[in-house]
Amino acid sequence: MNNKIRILITALALSQLAACASLDTVKPWQRGTLAKKEMQLNSAGLDNALDDHIYFSKEGSSGGRSFAGGGCGCN
Amino acid sequence: MQLTKTGSISAALAAATCTLLSANAIAADSNTGNSTDSLIEGWQFNSALLYYGETDRVKAAEAILSARGDFGDDKFLNLNLVLDSLTGASATGAVAQPDAQTFTRPSGAGSYTTAAGATPLDDTFHDTRVQLDASWEQPLTANYRGTVGGHFSKEYDYLSLGINGNISRDFNHKNTTLSVGTSFSHDSINPEGGIPSAFTPMLFRSNFASEGAYQQAFDGSRRTDSDTKTTAELLFGVTQVINPDWLMQLNYSIAKADGYLSDPFKVLSVVNSNGITQQNLYEQRPDSRTKQSLYWQNKWHLSGSYLDLSYRYMWDDWSLNSHTADARWRFPVAGNWYIEPHARYYTQDEAEFYQPFLSEGMPLPAFASADYRIGQMDAYTVGAKVGTVLEGGHDFAVRLEYYQQNPNNPGVELPGVLQDLELFGDVKAVMLQVSYSF
Numbered sequence: 001m002n003n004k005i006r007i008l009i010t011a012l013a014l015s016q017l018a019a020c021a022s023l024d025t026v027k028p029w030q031r032g033t034l035a036k037k038e039m040q041l042n043s044a045g046l047d048n049a050l051d052d053h054i055y056f057s058k059e060g061s062s063g064g065r066s067f068a069g070g071g072c073g074c075n
Numbered sequence: 076m077q078l079t080k081t082g083s084i085s086a087a088l089a090a091a092t093c094t095l096l097s098a099n100a101i102a103a104d105s106n107t108g109n110s111t112d113s114l115i116e117g118w119q120f121n122s123a124l125l126y127y128g129e130t131d132r133v134k135a136a137e138a139i140l141s142a143r144g145d146f147g148d149d150k151f152l153n154l155n156l157v158l159d160s161l162t163g164a165s166a167t168g169a170v171a172q173p174d175a176q177t178f179t180r181p182s183g184a185g186s187y188t189t190a191a192g193a194t195p196l197d198d199t200f201h202d203t204r205v206q207l208d209a210s211w212e213q214p215l216t217a218n219y220r221g222t223v224g225g226h227f228s229k230e231y232d233y234l235s236l237g238i239n240g241n242i243s244r245d246f247n248h249k250n251t252t253l254s255v256g257t258s259f260s261h262d263s264i265n266p267e268g269g270i271p272s273a274f275t276p277m278l279f280r281s282n283f284a285s286e287g288a289y290q291q292a293f294d295g296s297r298r299t300d301s302d303t304k305t306t307a308e309l310l311f312g313v314t315q316v317i318n319p320d321w322l323m324q325l326n327y328s329i330a331k332a333d334g335y336l337s338d339p340f341k342v343l344s345v346v347n348s349n350g351i352t353q354q355n356l357y358e359q360r361p362d363s364r365t366k367q368s369l370y371w372q373n374k375w376h377l378s379g380s381y382l383d384l385s386y387r388y389m390w391d392d393w394s395l396n397s398h399t400a401d402a403r404w405r406f407p408v409a410g411n412w413y414i415e416p417h418a419r420y421y422t423q424d425e426a427e428f429y430q431p432f433l434s435e436g437m438p439l440p441a442f443a444s445a446d447y448r449i450g451q452m453d454a455y456t457v458g459a460k461v462g463t464v465l466e467g468g469h470d471f472a473v474r475l476e477y478y479q480q481n482p483n484n485p486g487v488e489l490p491g492v493l494q495d496l497e498l499f500g501d502v503k504a505v506m507l508q509v510s511y512s513f
Contacts, residue, residue, distance in 0.1 A: 026250050030319040038381040038405060039374050041314065041324050046123040046139050046510060047460070047474065049155075053137070054127060054506070058480065060423050060449040061397040063328055064370035064387040067239060067258040067308050 112467035114513055117145045123510040130503045132196060133163040150213040153224075157206035164196035168341040168445035169355050170432050171195070171496040176352065179277050181340045182268035183293040186280070194500050197340060204230035210239075218245045226260065235262040241310075250316040258308045266339045269297035273359035274439050277342060304334030320376040331365045343445040344432045349491035353435050358444040360428065366391040381405040395449055397423035411464040417476065419456040425449065425485045431498055434490070447499070451483040458506070474508040 026034075037043050048065065056062040113119060120142050127135040137159035144152040167178065169189075176189045180199050189195040210224030219242065226237035237260030245252050264270075275296040283289035308330035315323045342355040372385040387399040398421070405415040426449040428442035458476025465471055480502040489498070 026248075026316045026319055028248065031316075033320055033376045034316060034322060036376075039322060039376060041322065041372055041374060043374075043383075044403075044460075046121050046141065047508070049139065049157075050123065050125050050137060050508065053159075054478075055421070058448060058502075059397070059421060059452070059454065060395045060426065061366075061368070061387070061389040061399065061421075063308075063310075063330060063366070064326060064368040064389065064399070065372070065385075067256070067310060067328075067330075 112469075112513075119143045119145075119512070121510070121512045123508055125506060125508045127504060127506050129163070131164065132502065133161060133165055133200065135159060135161045148214070151211070153208075153210045153212070155206070155208035157204070157208075157228075159204045159206075161200060161202045161204070163200060164198040165200050165340070166447060167195045167197045167355075168343055168358060168447075169195040170344040170346065170350075170352065170445075170493060170498055172352055173492050173496070177279070178355070179279055180268075181266065183278075183290070184268075192496060194497065202230050202232075204228060204233075215242070219243070220245075222256075232266045233262065233264050235260055237261070237306075243312075252312075252314040254310075254312040254314070256310040256312075258306075258310075260306045261303065262306070262334075263301060263303045264335060264339070265301035268293075268339075269300045270302055270335070270339045271296055271357035272298040273337075274356045274443075277355040277357070302335035304332055304336060306330055306332045322374040324370075324372045326370040327368070328370070329365065329367045331363065333363045336360045336362060336364055337444070338446060341444060341446045343430065343443055345435050346432050346490060346493065347435045350489065350493035350496075351491070356433065356439075358446065359442050360426075360444055361393065361442050364391055364393055379407055393449070394427040395423060395425065397421065413462055415460040415462070417456065417458050417460065417474075421452075421454040423452050425451040429485065431484070431487055432493075447480075447482040450499075451485040452480055453483065454478065454480040460508075462510070470510070470512040472508075472510045474506070474510070476506045478504040478506060 033039060042048060042065075052062070052065070120140065122141075123139045125135075125137040125139075127133070127137070137157065139155065139157050141153070141155045144154075146152060169176070169178065171189075171192055171194050173191055175191050176195060177186050178189065178195060178197070179186050181197065182199075187198060206226075206228040208224065208226050210222055212220065212222040215221045221243075222239075222241040224239045226235065226239070228235040237258060239256065239258035241254060241256035243252050243254035278289065278293055278296060280286070280289045283292065308328060310326060310328040312324060312326040315325075317323055337358055337360040339357070341358045343358055344352045345354050345356060346352050366389060368387055368389040370385065370387045372383070375382040375384075381404070383401075383403040383405075385399075385401045388397070389399075390396045399419070401417075401419045403415055403417045405413055407413050426444070428440065428444060429446075429450045430440075430443050431445050431450070433439070433443060456476055456478045458474060460472050460474040462470060462472030482499040482501075484499055
């Protein structure tokens with residue numbers, strides 16, 4: 001039973017490694033979409049800044065996307 | 076002949092690659108706005124105005140102007156100016172009662188009355204804040220990039236100063252980026268009426284024979300005029316291109332805050348066995364807090380639309396754990412217009428010292444707060460943004476969202492009259508934002 005679990009975990013780990021190896025397939029000339037503004041992680045920077053400020057002052061959590069600390073007395 | 080043919084194929088491939096690369100570069104430029112008609116050569120500006128309004132509570136207006144200057148050789152200066160104004164009423168932490176209640180204002184001067192059955196709200200909040208951020212980013216060596224920045228925020232009773240830095244390195248032909256960042260901030264608070272001592276009772280002028288006697292007692296209930304806190308933070312990130320239409324980011328952050336972490340305006344009601352308030356005591360939170368978070372974000376391009384999905388798990392040594400899921404999906408519609416629906420769900424457990432009230436006759440705990448913002452809560456946001464690209468490449472967008480918080484009882488038994496009163500009322504807010512880039 002333990003062996004089966006070990007084999008399963010090994011197989012999963014290998015499949016993850018294989019997936020990682022295949023990540024390196026996006027070539028510079030395939031990056032047209034990735035270069036678009038809509039695809040940037042912080043494409044709506046001001047929306048995110050305003051949202052972070054509201055939720056920082058209304059909820060018990062902050063940060064994650066960027067730094068969480070300091071800022072204002074609104075909390 | 077063979078050699079020549081191979082050579083010409085290589086040359087043709089190289090030429091094609093270069094053409095594609097430069098096409099991508101142009102696409103990137105037009106999308107990041109560098110090809111827009113700029114007000115100042117080499118600078119791009121983004122601006123937004125936000126109105127935030129809660130039903131019967133806080134109203135806020137916020138304006139942001141950000142500027143990004145291109146200094147060549149991939150070097151940029153980012154500047155950010157924020158102005159905001161806050162008015163309205165905020166929950167004090169005291170419980171609703173079957174009769175009207177009177178509270179002393181935080182300054183000690185004057186009082187306000189809460190109607191029977193209503194959640195006590197302090198309506199003295201009026202504040203204007205100005206915030207300035209600046210950062211400089213540039214390549215360091217091949218594949219390395221660095222950013223250094225500063226932060227300044229000032230309001231009537233609060234000052235925050237901060238510095239931050241970040242280094243990132245590209246791997247796998249820029250398909251993988253690792254980054255590490257750090258920030259340090261120093262905040263000082265100088266509230267009207269000073270900072271109350273832990274669990275000191277709210278005093279009432281009517282209980283004193285003279286103004287002098289009241290003022291002396293009030294001053295004696297204050298620990299100090301002002302206090303400070305510092306926050307140090309580390310942020311590690313991995314960004315991975317999964318395929319030409321999928322980008323992923325995973326961040327881990329740890330932030331440690333030390334100093335004055337209580338809220339000088341928040342109180343806890345002490346109630347008797349029938350739920351009737353006997354007095355209100357100023358809250359006390361621990362003087363350190365370590366927060367950690369995992370943040371996972373995905374960007375997908377799906378047949379012309381763009382989907383942004385993120386999830387955050389946050390935990391801290393106050394036992395406040397939270398989950399946040401956020402989805403934005405941008406669809407092109409007629410012409411240059413797009414629509415972007417947005418949904419967000421948030422849920423948190425209460426901090427271990429959160430209590431909606433204190434019970435008469437019980438010993439005081441080391442720490443306690445009735446601030447619903449660190450209590451058990453679910454919240455959701457739904458809304459949409461509609462935008463267009465105008466002539467000259469300028470973006471214009473309007474965003475309308477609805478936000479609701481549903482605080483919950485973390486399992487506290489309610490004595491007497493409190494069973495028939497609303498102690499965990501919903502907070503409802505509307506946000507309207509207009510954005511313009513030029």
